Amino acid sequence: MLLEIRDVAMRFGGVVALAGVSFDVGRREICGLIGPNGSGKTTLFNCISGIYRSTAGSIRFDGHLLTGAKRHRMIGYGIGRTFQNLALFRTMSVRENILVGAHHFGRAGFIASALRAPGARAEETSARQRLSTVLDMLELGAVAEHLVASLPFATQKRVELARALISSPQLLLMDEPAGGLNHSEVDQLADLIRAIRDRMAISILLVEHHMNLVMRVSDRVVALEFGSKIADGSPATVQSDPEVIRAYLGGGVHAQAA
Amino acid sequence: MAGTRMLAIMAGLACAVAIAFALSGYHLFQLTMVVTYAIAILGLNIVTGYNGQISLGHGAFYAIGAYVTAILMSNYDVPYWATLPVSALICAAFGFAFGLPALRLGGLYLALTTFALAVALPQLLKYPALEPWTGGVQGIVISKPEAPLGLRLSGDQWLYLFTLAVGAVMFLLAANLLSGRIGRAIRAVRDNPIAAEAMGVDLALLKTRAFAVSALYTGVAGSLGAIAVQFVAPDSFSVFLSITLFVGLVVGGVASISGAIFGAAFIVFVPNLAEQVSKAAAGAVYGVILIGFLYFIPSGFAGMARRILQRMIPQRPAMLVRTEVGVRENGHA
Numbered sequence: 001m002l003l004e005i006r007d008v009a010m011r012f013g014g015v016v017a018l019a020g021v022s023f024d025v026g027r028r029e030i031c032g033l034i035g036p037n038g039s040g041k042t043t044l045f046n047c048i049s050g051i052y053r054s055t056a057g058s059i060r061f062d063g064h065l066l067t068g069a070k071r072h073r074m075i076g077y078g079i080g081r082t083f084q085n086l087a088l089f090r091t092m093s094v095r096e097n098i099l100v101g102a103h104h105f106g107r108a109g110f111i112a113s114a115l116r117a118p119g120a121r122a123e124e125t126s127a128r129q130r131l132s133t134v135l136d137m138l139e140l141g142a143v144a145e146h147l148v149a150s151l152p153f154a155t156q157k158r159v160e161l162a163r164a165l166i167s168s169p170q171l172l173l174m175d176e177p178a179g180g181l182n183h184s185e186v187d188q189l190a191d192l193i194r195a196i197r198d199r200m201a202i203s204i205l206l207v208e209h210h211m212n213l214v215m216r217v218s219d220r221v222v223a224l225e226f227g228s229k230i231a232d233g234s235p236a237t238v239q240s241d242p243e244v245i246r247a248y249l250g251g252g253v254h255a256q257a258a
Numbered sequence: 259m260a261g262t263r264m265l266a267i268m269a270g271l272a273c274a275v276a277i278a279f280a281l282s283g284y285h286l287f288q289l290t291m292v293v294t295y296a297i298a299i300l301g302l303n304i305v306t307g308y309n310g311q312i313s314l315g316h317g318a319f320y321a322i323g324a325y326v327t328a329i330l331m332s333n334y335d336v337p338y339w340a341t342l343p344v345s346a347l348i349c350a351a352f353g354f355a356f357g358l359p360a361l362r363l364g365g366l367y368l369a370l371t372t373f374a375l376a377v378a379l380p381q382l383l384k385y386p387a388l389e390p391w392t393g394g395v396q397g398i399v400i401s402k403p404e405a406p407l408g409l410r411l412s413g414d415q416w417l418y419l420f421t422l423a424v425g426a427v428m429f430l431l432a433a434n435l436l437s438g439r440i441g442r443a444i445r446a447v448r449d450n451p452i453a454a455e456a457m458g459v460d461l462a463l464l465k466t467r468a469f470a471v472s473a474l475y476t477g478v479a480g481s482l483g484a485i486a487v488q489f490v491a492p493d494s495f496s497v498f499l500s501i502t503l504f505v506g507l508v509v510g511g512v513a514s515i516s517g518a519i520f521g522a523a524f525i526v527f528v529p530n531l532a533e534q535v536s537k538a539a540a541g542a543v544y545g546v547i548l549i550g551f552l553y554f555i556p557s558g559f560a561g562m563a564r565r566i567l568q569r570m571i572p573q574r575p576a577m578l579v580r581t582e583v584g585v586r587e588n589g590h591a
Contacts, residue, residue, distance in 0.1 A: 076458055089445065110440055
C-alpha cells in the first residue's frame, strides 16, 4: 500500500472531527473520499498534507511516517497537492508558478543562484524540461507567459494541477477540484484525472462533493460521516450502501442533500 | 527581448561611465550617493518587495556597514576596498541573527521590530564602552581613497567609478538570484506562503536567508556611503534614513530591480530640489512632491517605464486561449 491511514483521530477542543479512521490507498489507485458537510473529509485531507497534526493514529506513506513530518518535506516524499480554493502565486506567470513546483528537485542555494554556477544552470535546464512536458500535458503552452491572475478560473485550476504534477508525485491529493467548475468543465476534469493517473502511473486521493465526478473516476470510494468511516469499496458498492444513502438522503436530524 | 534588454543595460552602463568625465566635484558625489542608495534600496527590495516582509529599519544595516568600514579603515588601516567583503559578511550575519527571531513575527510586527532596531542603533553607537571603536558622538573621520597608480582620475571620479563597478556587480548578482530557483521561491512565499510550503519551500529558512542577503546589500551600501562621505557619526543614521530608504523603494517601484535606481535618484535629488523651491518649507515641498509621485505613478518609476514600453512596442493581438471549454478571449472568464 502506498498510503496507510490507521486510526487517525482529530479533536478540536471538545469537537471530535475524526474519530479514528483507517483506510489505504494503493499504487495507481484513484480513491475518492466523500461525505456530507462536516463529516471530516477536509480535516483528514489536512492531516495527510500536514496542515493539521492528528491527535491520534498514524499515517504512513511509502515507508515514511507522515504524522509529525515537516510540511515542506511532503513534496519530497512524493506527495503533491492542489488546494480547495486556488492557491496560486498571483503576481507570477504561469511558467513561474509551475516551476515553483519543481523547487524541491533543486539544491542550488542563494550563492549558487546569484553566481549562476554550473550546478544551478543544470538544475534550471532540467526544470525547464519538466516544465515543457507538463505544459504539453495540460495544454498550457499558449498561456505560459501570462500572469495567472489574468486567466479564467478553469485555466487557473489547471495551472495548479500542473504545479503539483511537475514535482513528479507518487500521490496526488486533490481538494475539491470540481469546485467552481461548470458541467462541461467537470466532464473534462474527469477525463483529465484518469489521463493523469494512466500517463504518470500515480495514485490520486480525491476529496470531492461532486458525487457524479467521484463515482466516474474513482477505483475505490471511502465515505465518512461524523468523523467515522461508514463505507469503503468500489463506487457501485458504496453508492448502493444503505448507510451512505441514509447519510446523504435519509431522514433524521443529520440529513444532508448531496 | 533578452537581447534588447542586455543592450539597454550595456548602454545605460556606458552612459553612467561617461558621466564620470562630464561632471565633477559635488555632482559626481551626488551620483556616487545615487549608486550607493540604489544598492541599499535593492537590498530592502529583496526583503520587502520580493519577499513581502516589511522592514522599516534597514538604515540600521546601512549604519553597521558604514561603521565596519570606518572602524577597519581608521583603527586597523585596512584598505577601503578590502573592507567591503568584511562588511558584507558582518551585515549578513547580523541580518541572519536578527531575522531568526524577528521573522517569526511577520507582517506589521516585523515592521515595528525592525523600526525599533533602527531607533536603538544610533544610541548604541554612542555607548561609551564602544567609544574606542565607534568614536562616540564625534564619529569617525576616514581618508578619501585615491585613484590607483597609473590612472589619471580625480578622487571623485575614481570613487564614483569604483562605486559604480561594485553596484553593477551587485545588481547583476541580484538579478540572477531573483530570476532563478531561489528568486521564484522568495516571491512565492510573498504571494502564498501555504502553497509555497506545500511546494517544498522551507519558509523560516528562506525568509531568514533572504533577510540576511538583504542586510548584506544594504550593509555594503553603507560601506560605500561611508567611503564617499568620509565620515560616520551616529546621527547620520537616524530612523529617518530607514524611512528614506523605504520612500525610495516605493517611489522606485516595489519588487523591481531597476526601480531601485530611480528610487535612489529620487531620495538624493528631490530633497535638494525641494530646498531650491523653498528654503523655509523644504520639508513641505518634499512632502507635496512625494504625494504627487504616488498619485500620478502609484506603481513607481519602474511600473511607469514598463507601461510606456508596452505602449511603444506594438502588442501581439489579444491571444486566444484554448481552454477545456473551447476558445475564449484571454483574460475574460
